[in-house]
Amino acid sequence: MTQLGPRGFDHVETWVFDLDNTLYPHHVNLWQQVDVRIRDFVADWLKVTPEEAFKIQKDYYKRYGTTMRGMMTEHGVSADDYLAYVHAIDHSPLEPNPAMGEAIARLPGRKLILTNGSVADAGKVLERLGIGHHFEAVFDIVAAELEPKPAAQTYQRFLTLHGVDPAKAAMFEDLARNLVVPHQLGMTTVLVVPDGSQQVIREDWELEGRDAVHVDHVTDDLTGFLAALRAAG
CATH class of the missing domain: 3.40.50.1000 (HAD superfamily/HAD-like)
Incomplete structure (x- = not known):
């Protein structure tokens, strides 16, 4: 049918x-907090500027489904370390x-x-x-x-x-x-x-x-x- x-x-x-x-x-923008922490994680891990980290973050997000998957695949990042860091946000909004x-x-x-x-x-x-x-x-x-x-x-x-x-x-x-x-x-x-x-x-x-x-x-x-x-x- x-x-x-x-x-x-x-x-x-x-x-x-x-x-x-x-x-x-969407307008709570809780994800914006996570977004910033992902950028900071990428910048620290790869020793690049926040601006470069942001570009890498968004590229991996689009290509791999999550930035984490890109960081794991391309750079051997630990999922546990990544998740613990990026989700340490303020949920009060x-x-x-x-x-x-x-x-x-x-x-x-x-x-x-x-x-x-x-x-x-x-x-x-x-x-x-x-x-x-x-x-x-x-x-x-x-x-x-x-x-x-x-x-x-x-x-x-x-x-x-x-x-x-x-x-x-x-x-x-x-x-x-x-x-x-x-x-x-x-x-x-x-x-x-x-x-x-x-x-x-x-x-x-x-x-x-x-x-x-x-x-x-x-x-x-x-x-x-x-x-x-x-x-x-």
Whole structure:
């Protein structure tokens, strides 16, 4: 049977969410803190200027999926050292979001997180948001054997480990390129974009893909989107 138009949600039994810039608003710019620490890590490790480190950081991010993967591949960096350093940030800008928690709780079925970050950082974010208890598990970069999204094998590891049928799952992400494989696997895909009324700090390529064929739905209000799904159901 040929799929016409965007995939829907009536069949969804597993709800999969990215973490950073997906489960909290882009304009909080929490990731900006991580971004600065990644630059500092690269500069210190490679003994280059912050400006040169920034160029290397963004090049590796785009080519390898994460700067960490690039630093590991090109320079033999330890993942543990890298993750511990770059995630030592202030999470206080995050505020509890009970409305999102309620919207997630009302979704029928399982809820999982698939992140290129670490379980430790995810735990801190979810604690600040007050929504951690709604999720069954967090699949992080360590569980992915340090191979970040959008690598196909990362999604396969996730699906296998948690027994997820992609044909009965939905994926929520803030990067369109991370939805290519999920869509190919049969998942309903949702791109979470910045609120247009708020200033965000992103690379141009990170904001692309809203009209891509592998993006079924686009929203700048995840809580409202999820609430509307349940209201429609």
